[in-house]
Amino acid sequence: MKRFHVIFLVWLAAGMLMSITDFSTKEFNYPEKLSEYGFFEGSMKEQIPAADVVPYALNSPLFSDYAYKLRFLRIPKGQKTAYNPDSVLQFPVGTAIVKTFYYKNDERNDKKGRQLMETRVLLHEAKGWVALPYIWNKEQTEATLEVAGGSQLVAWRDQEGNKKSMEYFVPNMNQCKGCHEKSGKMTPIGPSVRQLNGDFEYQHNLNENQVSHLKNLGLLENLPEKSTEIPKIPAFNDPNASLDLRARGYLDINCAHCHNPAGPAKSSGLFLSWGNTNKSAYGFFKAPIAAGRGSGNLAYDIVPGKSHESILAYRMNSADPGIMMPELGRKLIHKEGVALINAWIQSMETK
Amino acid sequence: MKKSFLLIFLISSFAAFAQADFEKKLQTKLILAEDGTTIEIEAGTFFLTKSLSLEGKKNITLRGKGIDKTVLSFKNQTQGAEGIKITNCENIILEDMTTQDSKGDLIKTMQVKGMTFRRLKAEWSGKPKASNGSYGFYPVLCENVMIDSCIAIGASDAGIYVGQSKLIVVKNCTAFQNVAGIEIENSLFAEVFNNTAIGNTGGILVFDLPGLIQKKGGYVKVHHNIVKENNLSNFAPKGNIVGNVPKGTGMMILAASHVEIYENQILNHATMGVAVISYYMTGLKNKDKEYDPYPTDIQIHNNTFERKAGRVPMEGRFGQMYRIKLKFGTQVPHVIFDGILDEKKVGKDGNYLPEFAICVRENKGQSSAIIDAEHDFKNIISGPDALNCNPESIKSIQF
Numbered sequence: 001m002k003r004f005h006v007i008f009l010v011w012l013a014a015g016m017l018m019s020i021t022d023f024s025t026k027e028f029n030y031p032e033k034l035s036e037y038g039f040f041e042g043s044m045k046e047q048i049p050a051a052d053v054v055p056y057a058l059n060s061p062l063f064s065d066y067a068y069k070l071r072f073l074r075i076p077k078g079q080k081t082a083y084n085p086d087s088v089l090q091f092p093v094g095t096a097i098v099k100t101f102y103y104k105n106d107e108r109n110d111k112k113g114r115q116l117m118e119t120r121v122l123l124h125e126a127k128g129w130v131a132l133p134y135i136w137n138k139e140q141t142e143a144t145l146e147v148a149g150g151s152q153l154v155a156w157r158d159q160e161g162n163k164k165s166m167e168y169f170v171p172n173m174n175q176c177k178g179c180h181e182k183s184g185k186m187t188p189i190g191p192s193v194r195q196l197n198g199d200f201e202y203q204h205n206l207n208e209n210q211v212s213h214l215k216n217l218g219l220l221e222n223l224p225e226k227s228t229e230i231p232k233i234p235a236f237n238d239p240n241a242s243l244d245l246r247a248r249g250y251l252d253i254n255c256a257h258c259h260n261p262a263g264p265a266k267s268s269g270l271f272l273s274w275g276n277t278n279k280s281a282y283g284f285f286k287a288p289i290a291a292g293r294g295s296g297n298l299a300y301d302i303v304p305g306k307s308h309e310s311i312l313a314y315r316m317n318s319a320d321p322g323i324m325m326p327e328l329g330r331k332l333i334h335k336e337g338v339a340l341i342n343a344w345i346q347s348m349e350t351k
Numbered sequence: 352m353k354k355s356f357l358l359i360f361l362i363s364s365f366a367a368f369a370q371a372d373f374e375k376k377l378q379t380k381l382i383l384a385e386d387g388t389t390i391e392i393e394a395g396t397f398f399l400t401k402s403l404s405l406e407g408k409k410n411i412t413l414r415g416k417g418i419d420k421t422v423l424s425f426k427n428q429t430q431g432a433e434g435i436k437i438t439n440c441e442n443i444i445l446e447d448m449t450t451q452d453s454k455g456d457l458i459k460t461m462q463v464k465g466m467t468f469r470r471l472k473a474e475w476s477g478k479p480k481a482s483n484g485s486y487g488f489y490p491v492l493c494e495n496v497m498i499d500s501c502i503a504i505g506a507s508d509a510g511i512y513v514g515q516s517k518l519i520v521v522k523n524c525t526a527f528q529n530v531a532g533i534e535i536e537n538s539l540f541a542e543v544f545n546n547t548a549i550g551n552t553g554g555i556l557v558f559d560l561p562g563l564i565q566k567k568g569g570y571v572k573v574h575h576n577i578v579k580e581n582n583l584s585n586f587a588p589k590g591n592i593v594g595n596v597p598k599g600t601g602m603m604i605l606a607a608s609h610v611e612i613y614e615n616q617i618l619n620h621a622t623m624g625v626a627v628i629s630y631y632m633t634g635l636k637n638k639d640k641e642y643d644p645y646p647t648d649i650q651i652h653n654n655t656f657e658r659k660a661g662r663v664p665m666e667g668r669f670g671q672m673y674r675i676k677l678k679f680g681t682q683v684p685h686v687i688f689d690g691i692l693d694e695k696k697v698g699k700d701g702n703y704l705p706e707f708a709i710c711v712r713e714n715k716g717q718s719s720a721i722i723d724a725e726h727d728f729k730n731i732i733s734g735p736d737a738l739n740c741n742p743e744s745i746k747s748i749q750f
Contacts, residue, residue, distance in 0.1 A: 148379040174404035184439045269562040280638035292485025295590030322454035327432035
């Protein structure tokens, strides 16, 4: 008899809690499984692009908690995109941009394998771009659409052999737009010519410049005659590039998707875009607007020659959700990025 | 015995599961909501680990069962710079719930046309401290904002903060233990009335700051508010503009123009009842050439001022100014104006032309001072009518 009471009570409690959380999930007209798109050949986890899918890389990628990324582009057959030197390429409707995030089990040894975390699919529909997060299963055979995002524990060894682990966070669909927004509309961030202008290993030991490759495939047109006219952002850690270009390229890809006059951080008045020549709007002696705790008791975003007095460096060097920048997409501090920005600010003449 | 342990275990583990499930389901609902949907949240305390977001929707209502009945706690938050974030929407109503203890701001709404906050509480529990988040209610770049019957507690910047917005009503709200109770910043056409701001560092602030998208605010009416004993030590992280507000500030108008303050109770502020100051008083550099750093056309009338005799507290930049430069002793004027004038708006008599005047008259307990900050406070003019003006230049601000 007593046992029935217990079962009944549990059932009752469960019922009460369920009623609180009973939200019906409406049907949603996008593929439930990543495999349905046909982006990949053979085993999904190998991430081998299908014939109409082009892999690419960015010269100076966004930092995402030390995750590695595989990027792919699928432009509809017979369509192409026009060259432009300034912004992200304007891909035709029907284009898919695909990005898989993964961790190497041991950064010192690729043979130890990797763990695929999520694949984000950006689709260009007639009404605009839409972003869809797919989360990989443990077996690494398939990734499933999760509009509300999710989180998953990941562990790896870094280049020094240190054990690392963290709860990897997949943003929800709304948060995708938190970065991928321009004038209220969804937009890709990465594939601008200045980011693509570099070599990619398309086949083993066969490198080709990505811009030329897209041109040769008939996907990119109207290029300038001289390839030297095509702008290029150096890798943030390229020892042969100037400190200034590396730092501004880093800020461009890590910050300017929000911090531009049409982006989600326009309310701050801080604009870190590659082409911004207004020093005050770029942060030089610019007082914060609504930084709250993010100000770190400092007066200005950038104080030339004084990185420890610059809010920019302070917020990059935090992992507190109320302080850190970018405010989404990372839980860890990008030490190498912080070091770059510190060195850049220190290198400036004190005023 | 064993069974009751089992029961407790089952229920508590189910509760933890239910919390995670609640968060995911609510967020999914917000993502998939069709325009025109009302989403209701039951009574109870729900712990969320991430920001909740609503994006690109029209005519959505998110409704709880009442303040302190439905509680969304962000105490365990590990991700996101705010509790609730609403962006690029139209006609959104958020009502009848409490939000608590987020790591950054509590409710941020950006680029929303038609944003109503109604019967909401936004609070950081425990004592006021610098590690509290910045803003309780934070509409920015919005139009048609209504904040009605809301309560804001413990913000390390402003409890209710409206930034770079247009057409704003803040009414029937209560703000306490924030650095700023209510702040209207670079915003146009705002009416702030029937509110109570008690025990903050500063009660009600109207600011215009440089370097922003919406350059110029103004046309702000502040009336029938109770602004009382805002004498809390400033706990804002330095670098924030409100870090400059001295404890004991009733209201402060910083570089904003066309502001009318009337029929308020402005009581017992240790430093100033109302300050009217230019951006120069912050000591910050300004490189925005389009920015107007001067407050002009300020009307302060028919308010009640009271203050107990006593010296101004020696805290921060303003505290030092009062104690070292102004030396008012224990009888401190209720209203101060820095006296820094925009030369383009000055008439032949050396004062502002009537349409730009700083005008203080017909207040109960009125006293005021022009502190001549431009000339190292050499020629301070103080007295009941130091900022008197021709009654004709008092005109109600219309919008």
